[in-house]
Amino acid sequence: MPLLPKSGQPFSKIIKEGFLYIDKTEYIYNLAKSETCLFLSRPRRFGKSLLLGAMRELFRGNRELFTGLWIGKSDYDFTPYPVIHIGMTGACDTKEELKNSISSELRRAAVMNGLKVAFLEPSLMLGEIFAALMEKFGPDVEATVLIDEYDAPIQSVIADPVRARENRSVLHSFYGKLKTLSDEGRVRFLFVTGVTKFAKASFFSVFNNYHDLTLDRAYAGICGFTIPEFEDRLAGHLPGILEFNKSMGFLPAQTTLADFKALVYDFYDGYSWDGKTRVLNPFSVVNFLSARTLDPYWFNSATPTFLMELIRDNPGALNRVEAHPLNVRELEAVDVANLKLVPLLFQTGYLTVDKWLDSKNCSLREPNQEVSEALNASIVEALTGREEENIKALGRGLRRALHEANSAALAEHFKEILNWIPHEIHVPLENYYHSVFLAVLKALSLKVRSEESTAEGRLDLRLELSGQSLYIFEFKFKKYPPGTNSKTKARSRAKTKTEAEIKAELMAAAIEEAKTQIIDKGYAQRDLREYEIVRQVAVGIVGRSLVGAELVKGES
Numbered sequence: 001m002p003l004l005p006k007s008g009q010p011f012s013k014i015i016k017e018g019f020l021y022i023d024k025t026e027y028i029y030n031l032a033k034s035e036t037c038l039f040l041s042r043p044r045r046f047g048k049s050l051l052l053g054a055m056r057e058l059f060r061g062n063r064e065l066f067t068g069l070w071i072g073k074s075d076y077d078f079t080p081y082p083v084i085h086i087g088m089t090g091a092c093d094t095k096e097e098l099k100n101s102i103s104s105e106l107r108r109a110a111v112m113n114g115l116k117v118a119f120l121e122p123s124l125m126l127g128e129i130f131a132a133l134m135e136k137f138g139p140d141v142e143a144t145v146l147i148d149e150y151d152a153p154i155q156s157v158i159a160d161p162v163r164a165r166e167n168r169s170v171l172h173s174f175y176g177k178l179k180t181l182s183d184e185g186r187v188r189f190l191f192v193t194g195v196t197k198f199a200k201a202s203f204f205s206v207f208n209n210y211h212d213l214t215l216d217r218a219y220a221g222i223c224g225f226t227i228p229e230f231e232d233r234l235a236g237h238l239p240g241i242l243e244f245n246k247s248m249g250f251l252p253a254q255t256t257l258a259d260f261k262a263l264v265y266d267f268y269d270g271y272s273w274d275g276k277t278r279v280l281n282p283f284s285v286v287n288f289l290s291a292r293t294l295d296p297y298w299f300n301s302a303t304p305t306f307l308m309e310l311i312r313d314n315p316g317a318l319n320r321v322e323a324h325p326l327n328v329r330e331l332e333a334v335d336v337a338n339l340k341l342v343p344l345l346f347q348t349g350y351l352t353v354d355k356w357l358d359s360k361n362c363s364l365r366e367p368n369q370e371v372s373e374a375l376n377a378s379i380v381e382a383l384t385g386r387e388e389e390n391i392k393a394l395g396r397g398l399r400r401a402l403h404e405a406n407s408a409a410l411a412e413h414f415k416e417i418l419n420w421i422p423h424e425i426h427v428p429l430e431n432y433y434h435s436v437f438l439a440v441l442k443a444l445s446l447k448v449r450s451e452e453s454t455a456e457g458r459l460d461l462r463l464e465l466s467g468q469s470l471y472i473f474e475f476k477f478k479k480y481p482p483g484t485n486s487k488t489k490a491r492s493r494a495k496t497k498t499e500a501e502i503k504a505e506l507m508a509a510a511i512e513e514a515k516t517q518i519i520d521k522g523y524a525q526r527d528l529r530e531y532e533i534v535r536q537v538a539v540g541i542v543g544r545s546l547v548g549a550e551l552v553k554g555e556s
Contacts, residue, residue: 012053012062022225032055036188036189039212041214043195045281049087051193052193055144061078061080063078082142083113083146084143085112090104090105098171103120106122122173123177126181143186146191147192148193154196159309164336175202179206190207190210198334215332221277224279226280234289269368271367272353299375307348307350309382310344311383314341326363330342350371351367352364383421383425384420384436385422394416395443401413411549415545417437418545426544428543433477433541438450449462459521460474470524470533472523474538475539475540503546510541514540524536536552537552
């Protein structure tokens with residue numbers, strides 16, 4: 001089987017040197033036949049640049065590169081067109097750097113088309129290129145324009161609103177000129193890719209007739225490896241990789257190929273934009289097949305700092321993601337001036353569509369184990385300042401407490417987590433604590449879901465310890481009254497009660513409230529037939545770091 005290409009290699013080299021290529025040309029055929037102005041959002045390193053590279057060669061008429069591929073067997077005529085292919089990932093920390101970067105890309109595009117134009121600012125240079133094309137090919141010439149990572153100049157300075165606005169003004173001028181040329185009939189086909197769809201960004205404020213393919217169900221598999229594609233072209237590598245992992249002691253000797261394939265799918269599969277088509281991350285899969293070990297290659301390649309800062313500032317948004325529907329309008333665009341965490345996590349690949357509830361609303365989830373473990377470990381580190389080894393050590397104790405059904409030990413571990421949180425970012429709210437616990441449990445690779453719906457309401461956490469053992473958690477928080485930080489102040493407010501007594505009363509009230517809700521709502525009823533053991537735990541939190549927990553009687 002031909003070797004897999006490294007990320008970033010051009011389409012022409014992949015074909016000419018006999019690398020393995022997953023054929024996506026039927027998608028390109030359908031787009032080229034029916035559309036003129038298109039936008040596609042996919043996470044970084046998901047194959048967008050390779051897709052544009054294939055489009056570039058197709059529109060340049062390089063028929064021989066498509067021999068044996070779907071489009072090479074179709075009725076596509078391979079008529080050559082001038083192609084202006086621009087990547088926006090160059091230096092853009094300042095607007096002058098951005099201008100120079102775009103102009104350099106335009107100069108490269110001019111050379112590819114056999115043109116000589118002066119090095120000008122982007123909008124003027126674009127006009128000069130089209131003028132030169134008309135002079136070379138005649139007044140009716142039409143060009144294909146491909147723009148890769150359109151949002152990179154905004155993403156790179158997103159934490160600096162002033163520079164983000166400056167870069168947006170440069171892009172607005174450039175796209176304005178492109179729109180004028182398009183209206184004049186000079187652009188036959190325009191395809192723009194990016195990670196984040198920024199509301200009010202220059203492209204979307206200038207072009208109002210584009211087709212957004214991001215959530216178009218017909219193009220759910222346009223980037224990445226679908227399950228059938230993986231099975232057909234890549235699964236043949238797995239037996240050898242399995243034997244390697246057994247020989248290294250990474251997997252038990254009794255691990256079957258079916259078991260190993262399930263591990264690979266759990267780790268890398270799960271992205272979806274239509275709620276049905278499952279897609280594996282190509283960057284992670286290629287690196288996994290090369291290195292032969294399951295590691296978070298995609299996540300480790302780069303995690304935007306601004307995302308971690310947003311999570312630290314708004315952790316409560318995370319524990320509602322899996323349970324609450326979102327309207328498509330909430331996912332489609334992000335406002336630079338008012339960044340919302342959930343749409344950003346979706347567009348950047350940390351969340352994906354779980355299912356469509358109707359034509360306008362969907363639920364989200366983390367796509368796979370790679371993202372869940374690595375993302376939540378980063379979240380815990382951002383919230384607590386603790387590193388991976390601290391989290392793993394805590395995890396060993398937590399797992400032991402869960403297996404032993406030791407509620408007192410569980411409470412001590414939860415208390416340890418809260419004591420990690422620095423005072424300056426601590427938020428005394430129930431959903432904050434809920435978010436922290438959820439992130440820790442996910443970082444430990446535990447199978448946990450948040451705010452899952454039942455017939456009577458939403459339970460806080462549902463943790464599957466094994467195929468036959470389930471935990472249900474309900475959290476209740478009681479704010480410690482101000483002025484109770486000493487026995488003297490406590491006694492002055494409640495003459496016969498000590499500070500410890502006040503804390504004990506609050507804790508008892510919190511646990512009782514959680515127990516009552518678990519019992520009254522019957523959270524465990526639907527699971528009693530499926531699991532041999534269902535344990536329900538009422539967790540009380542008082543003040544900043546006082547935690548108690550009790551098993552609710554009546555569990556199976």
